[in-house]
Amino acid sequence: MSASRIRTATLLIIDRDGLDGLSMRKLAAELGVQAASLYGHVSTKDDLLHEVAAEILEKVDVSGFDGGDWRSGLRSAAWSYRSALARHPNIVPFLAYGPAHREASLRRLDVVHGGLVAAGWSRREATMIAAGLMYLVFGAALSTFSSGFSEDQAVYRDRYPNLDKAHLLPGVAQELDHDSFELALESFVTGLAARAPG
Amino acid sequence: MSASRIRTATLLIIDRDGLDGLSMRKLAAELGVQAASLYGHVSTKDDLLHEVAAEILEKVDVSGFDGGDWRSGLRSAAWSYRSALARHPNIVPFLAYGPAHREASLRRLDVVHGGLVAAGWSRREATMIAAGLMYLVFGAALSTFSSGFSEDQAVYRDRYPNLDKAHLLPGVAQELDHDSFELALESFVTGLAARAPG
DNA sequence: ACCTGAACACCGTTCAAGT
DNA sequence: ACCTGAACACCGTTCAAGT
Numbered sequence: 502m503s504a505s506r507i508r509t510a511t512l513l514i515i516d517r518d519g520l521d522g523l524s525m526r527k528l529a530a531e532l533g534v535q536a537a538s539l540y541g542h543v544s545t546k547d548d549l550l551h552e553v554a555a556e557i558l559e560k561v562d563v564s565g566f567d568g569g570d571w572r573s574g575l576r577s578a579a580w581s582y583r584s585a586l587a588r589h590p591n592i593v594p595f596l597a598y599g600p601a602h603r604e605a606s607l608r609r610l611d612v613v614h615g616g617l618v619a620a621g622w623s624r625r626e627a628t629m630i631a632a633g634l635m636y637l638v639f640g641a642a643l644s645t646f647s648s649g650f651s652e653d654q655a656v657y658r659d660r661y662p663n664l665d666k667a668h669l670l671p672g673v674a675q676e677l678d679h680d681s682f683e684l685a686l687e688s689f690v691t692g693l694a695a696r697a698p699g
Numbered sequence: 700m701s702a703s704r705i706r707t708a709t710l711l712i713i714d715r716d717g718l719d720g721l722s723m724r725k726l727a728a729e730l731g732v733q734a735a736s737l738y739g740h741v742s743t744k745d746d747l748l749h750e751v752a753a754e755i756l757e758k759v760d761v762s763g764f765d766g767g768d769w770r771s772g773l774r775s776a777a778w779s780y781r782s783a784l785a786r787h788p789n790i791v792p793f794l795a796y797g798p799a800h801r802e803a804s805l806r807r808l809d810v811v812h813g814g815l816v817a818a819g820w821s822r823r824e825a826t827m828i829a830a831g832l833m834y835l836v837f838g839a840a841l842s843t844f845s846s847g848f849s850e851d852q853a854v855y856r857d858r859y860p861n862l863d864k865a866h867l868l869p870g871v872a873q874e875l876d877h878d879s880f881e882l883a884l885e886s887f888v889t890g891l892a893a894r895a896p897g
Numbered sequence: 898a899c900c901t902g903a904a905c906a907c908c909g910t911t912c913a914a915g916t
Numbered sequence: 917a918c919c920t921g922a923a924c925a926c927c928g929t930t931c932a933a934g935t
Contacts, residue, residue: 524907524908524909525909526907534919535919535920536910537911537921540910545910546910594792594796594841597841598792607858610859611859611860611861614861615860618861625875628862629879632875635838636839636883637831637834637835637883638838640795640835641834643792643841661806661808661809662809663810663816663825664805664826677823677830681827684891685830685835687890688889688891688894689883689890692890692891693882693890695889700899722926724927732900732901733901735900735901736899743929744928
């Protein structure tokens with residue numbers, strides 16, 4: 502009925518059935534209504550997805566750039582992005598598509614950019630660092646590298662002698678994803694610091 | 700007709716019309732045939748996409764890990780991934796979906812993992828570094844951060860005072876993407892080196 | 898062996914008609 | 917004002933029938 506209830510149901514279906522599992526007819530059924538009724542509240546399926554995307558990105562908190570140094574600002578922004586995206590992994594491919602066109606994304610990137618410039622980075626460097634942050638955040642949310650391994654370990658043992666079987670157990674996959682993101686982020690920040698201004 | 704000709708036409712349509720622009724009927728028309736005929740050579744649309752994905756990943760070269768140190772191995776692998784993916788940006792969301800399930804991806808990750816372990820990293824660290832590499836590569840290929848800005852600069856000037864207008868001109872967007880990837884990769888490698896073994 | 902026409906069960910979206 | 921039924925132009929996929 503309300504736009505907010507439609508967005509909630511949309512996200513529920515995406516979380517449960519995947520991005521391909523969302524159809525306007527299924528969404529309507531979830532809301533106890535006919536598909537055509539949705540078009541009184543939503544202009545288009547694509548538009549609805551953008552609204553849901555905006556709602557998710559609205560939860561990203563980049564306030565870590567107020568006050569502290571750029572290192573902690575970058576770290577807290579990265580983790581906030583990660584936790585917002587990790588809650589709804591199925592919609593990430595859609596989120597990643599053109600972040601620059603999204604109002605909510607731009608407001609946050611503007612804060613990150615401003616914080617980096619205030620710390621002494623050039624405007625161009627600030628843009629590139631913010632881009633690097635997006636690479637890490639979306640790449641980590643999207644590829645869910647480790648969790649893809651969990652199904653049948655025998656395959657890996659025989660054919661890919663170098664891959665680490667011990668860390669591919671389902672139980673540790675999530676922890677490994679977390680630690681991999683932490684290592685990548687900390688290395689990124691450390692590496693930047695090595696060429697930092699001021 | 701042949702499986703290879705079908706894959707070529709598939710990629711042509713994806714490059715031209717996007718992932719959503721690919722339909723079996725359109726693909727058939729491109730090949731001068733009826734949609735039903737495709738199912739004599741291809742089991743399913745999803746399967747066809749996986750074949751095309753494999754063909755693209757087959758071109759990624761991780762041989763930089765033979766011989767040289769892990770730093771140059773990581774760099775050359777990253778750039779090879781980047782150039783392979785950058786040639787077909789529209790299929791990247793599909794590629795990123797579950798790299799661990801893909802034969803061609805696993806062979807390359809096995810080489811990367813082996814190279815890192817040979818350089819003295821633990822198996823677990825090697826897995827995490829390889830994951831970080833995937834984050835950067837897929838994130839960079841997917842979010843095409845800078846190129847999304849190019850349409851109307853007046854919007855940014857007024858509302859996002861911190862964002863750097865000078866670097867958002869269409870002409871420099873591509874260069875900025877390149878340099879952002881380079882900065883992120885170099886920072887990642889430098890940061891890792893700070894905690895390197897041996 | 899390879900292609901086709903027709904059909905099936907789906908899509909997103911529109912629109913006149915109902916309350 | 918809000919919902920509906922029916923329709924339109926599409927999908928992926930199957931399968932008997934044609935050459």
